[in-house]
Amino acid sequence: MEKGRIIFLNGVTSSGKTSIVEALQERDDIFFYVVANDLFQEMVGDKYLRENYWKYLSEVIIMMYHTAGLYSDMGKNVLIDGILVEREEIKPHYQQLIEILKNNPLDLVEVYCPLDICRERNRIRGDRDENQSDEQHELMADNIEYRLRVDTSLYSAAECADIIVKELFYGTKG
Numbered sequence: 001m002e003k004g005r006i007i008f009l010n011g012v013t014s015s016g017k018t019s020i021v022e023a024l025q026e027r028d029d030i031f032f033y034v035v036a037n038d039l040f041q042e043m044v045g046d047k048y049l050r051e052n053y054w055k056y057l058s059e060v061i062i063m064m065y066h067t068a069g070l071y072s073d074m075g076k077n078v079l080i081d082g083i084l085v086e087r088e089e090i091k092p093h094y095q096q097l098i099e100i101l102k103n104n105p106l107d108l109v110e111v112y113c114p115l116d117i118c119r120e121r122n123r124i125r126g127d128r129d130e131n132q133s134d135e136q137h138e139l140m141a142d143n144i145e146y147r148l149r150v151d152t153s154l155y156s157a158a159e160c161a162d163i164i165v166k167e168l169f170y171g172t173k174g
Contacts, residue, residue: 004076006068006104007032007168008097010084010144011111012133014121016152016160017081020111023161024079030165033071036081040064058090065100072104085139094141107147107168111160117153 009017024032040060041049048056061082068078084094098106113121118133129135148167150160166172 001075003104004072004074004078005168006072006078006080006101006106007164008080008082008084008106008108009111010082010108010140010146011113012083012115012118012136012140013128014118014125014133015111015113016150016157017111019152019157020150020160020164021079021081023157024164026158027161027165030077030169032077032079034079034081035064035068035071037061037064037083038081040067054087054089058087061090061093062096062100065097069101069104072101083136084141084144085136086141087139094144108144109164109168110144110146110149111152112149113152 009020011017018036021032021034021036024030025034037057040063041057044056044060064080064082068080071078084097086093090096115134115137119130122128122130122132148164150163152160155163
């Protein structure tokens with residue numbers, strides 16, 4: 001059985017990852033299962049997250065990568081909606097991702113948006129601290145080898161989804 005593709009959308013909060021995920025799931029040509037930091041974080045429970053947020057989040061993120069690998073092994077395409085941060089509790093995060101999914105077709109896509117626009121999106125959303133994107137940017141892993149970059153300040157989520165599918169599945173530029 002051919003393994004499914006794993007597309008990791010990496011970017012700070014409010015960069016547009018989830019909007020791109022939703023646009024990708026609206027397509028008729030490619031079907032994706034989705035695993036996301038937010039979904040896996042909910043599996044922990046607030047009590048434990050309050051006690052030691054990074055310890056439990058780090059554990060569940062690693063489980064998320066293994067879950068994505070299982071879906072891929074079963075021939076299913078997977079989207080990971082996440083952020084590769086380098087905190088003590090999960091270092092070396094990027095290398096762990098690569099090691100866990102070394103036998104799966106993994107493409108990392110940088111979901112980029114200027115931080116001033118992310119701040120404004122955070123303000124509008126109201127459920128995130130205005131500077132959360134800046135804080136995550138400071139923690140983001142260095143030297144990530146991206147296959148592709150999409151800029152949500154220039155393109156809509158649907159246009160970004162189209163670029164991703166055309167480049168990664170059909171080998172043509174969007």
